[in-house]
Amino acid sequence: MTSSEDGSAVSRWFGPHFQTLQPLLRDLHLHGGRLQGVVRIRVGRGIAGWLCRRLARSIGVPVDREQRGFEVRIHHSDRALHWDRRFEAAGEMKSTFVPVGTWPTG
Numbered sequence: 558m559t560s561s562e563d564g565s566a567v568s569r570w571f572g573p574h575f576q577t578l579q580p581l582l583r584d585l586h587l588h589g590g591r592l593q594g595v596v597r598i599r600v601g602r603g604i605a606g607w608l609c610r611r612l613a614r615s616i617g618v619p620v621d622r623e624q625r626g627f628e629v630r631i632h633h634s635d636r637a638l639h640w641d642r643r644f645e646a647a648g649e650m651k652s653t654f655v656p657v658g659t660w661p662t663g
Contacts, residue, residue: 570656
């Protein structure tokens with residue numbers, strides 16, 4: 558975790574614009590956290606639905622039920638923001654945001 562004196566990868570990426578974010582969102586991006594609830598997962602029909610289901614499976618999003626419990630843990634390393642998502646009774650999907658440049662052109 559990065560100290561709040563140094564900020565986070567996200568706060569450094571946003572620069573002075575970071576202060577314009579909603580306070581709870583700023584806190585989440587400075588200190589990390591955990592969010593949980595129920596998500597609704599819907600895919601289309603026909604070729605679009607088939608493609609969506611294949612893509613979803615390849616990145617770990619379950620599409621066999623319309624609703625699932627969901628949890629995301631957000632944390633920081635020195636240079637990145639990590640999102641670890643877990644769907645109820647399914648796998649985990651991890652994402653990493655590594656900032657390049659600064660907002661709005663980075």
